[in-house]
Amino acid sequence: xxxxxxxxxxxxxxxxxxxxxxxxIREFAEAVGDPNPAYTDxxxxxxxxxxxxxxxPTFVFAITFKAAGQVIQDPQxxxxxxxxxxxDQKFVHRRPVRAGDRLTVTSTIEAIKSxxxxxxxDIRGEVRDExxxxxxxxxxxxxxxxxxxA
Amino acid sequence: xxxxxxxDDVEVGTELPAQTFGVTRATLVQYAGxxxxxxxxxxxxxxxxxxxxxxxxxxxxxxxxxxxxxVTDWTGDPGAVVEYGVRFTKPVVVPNDDEGATIEVxxxxxxxxxxxxxxxxLVAMSAGQKVLGMSRAVVRLA
Numbered sequence: 511x512x513x514x515x516x517x518x519x520x521x522x523x524x525x526x527x528x529x530x531x532x533x534x535i536r537e538f539a540e541a542v543g544d545p546n547p548a549y550t551d552x553x554x555x556x557x558x559x560x561x562x563x564x565x566x567p568t569f570v571f572a573i574t575f576k577a578a579g580q581v582i583q584d585p586q587x588x589x590x591x592x593x594x595x596x597x598d599q600k601f602v603h604r605r606p607v608r609a610g611d612r613l614t615v616t617s618t619i620e621a622i623k624s625x626x627x628x629x630x631x632d633i634r635g636e637v638r639d640e641x642x643x644x645x646x647x648x649x650x651x652x653x654x655x656x657x658x659x660a
Numbered sequence: 661x662x663x664x665x666x667x668d669d670v671e672v673g674t675e676l677p678a679q680t681f682g683v684t685r686a687t688l689v690q691y692a693g694x695x696x697x698x699x700x701x702x703x704x705x706x707x708x709x710x711x712x713x714x715x716x717x718x719x720x721x722x723x724x725x726x727x728x729x730x731v732t733d734w735t736g737d738p739g740a741v742v743e744y745g746v747r748f749t750k751p752v753v754v755p756n757d758d759e760g761a762t763i764e765v766x767x768x769x770x771x772x773x774x775x776x777x778x779x780x781x782l783v784a785m786s787a788g789q790k791v792l793g794m795s796r797a798v799v800r801l802a
Binding site: 537546560567575596598601 | 693728
């Protein structure tokens with residue numbers, strides 16, 4: 511069943527702050543096998559002009575996708591998550607995420623489309639720091655594949 | 661930001677050093693823990709096949725994280741990445757053996773933009789198939 515177009519433009523309340531820890535960044539960098547010292551060594555990060563270790567460019571997805579759960583699980587929207595695949599992902603960074611950040615995410619439904627029975631949902635997650643400054647925006651396109659005919 | 665590549669030293673068509681990244685089932689379990697994405701299609705073969713996949717597949721976000729390393733290893737400063745977007749076109753299928761799968765990533769400068777930034781277009785392949793489409797990063801150079 512096609513999703514309700516009236517949800518386009520709907521924003522959800524900002525999430526509680528997520529505190530970015532040095533060890534969480536290290537764990538993520540190790541998981542992707544990336545030895546760049548900017549992720550693990552505060553002195554190396556400072557030499558590049560950052561106040562503390564920074565996170566890899568895609569690290570913030572874990573935070574924005576969790577926030578997007580408000581949309582995905584909105585019973586009024588009625589998305590069938592069991593049929594969802596990740597279509598596109600994009601980040602635009604004002605600055606890199608770094609250790610010590612306390613980040614909140616505001617999720618907004620940017621678009622809802624229906625193509626060949628698939629529901630396509632574009633969610634924008636705006637990430638701000640404790641001072642309210644914009645850090646990064648994540649765009650996530652989710653595709654809920656058409657159910658097979660019984 | 662102190663990227664080690666100078667804007668004036670690159671031109672449209674400049675190739676970035678290509679890299680090949682390995683991914684095994686163990687890699688996926690580690691990535692699941694680090695990212696918090698525990699979808700069983702990334703670690704449970706039985707489940708993956710039940711939902712119509714050929715086998716366990718890598719997290720799209722894992723592939724995305726590997727592909728940008730061609731850019732961040734080139735610039736030195738990962739904080740120089742201003743924009744990064746991809747389309748997930750094909751899954752990276754990861755067999756249950758010691759070798760797993762490989763992801764081959766190449767990139768070249770596509771456009772020189774304002775403010776010392778360039779757009780790099782990336783190509784990511786696995787098992788002969790393009791696994792990312794429209795894979796583009798905007799990066800600030802020195």
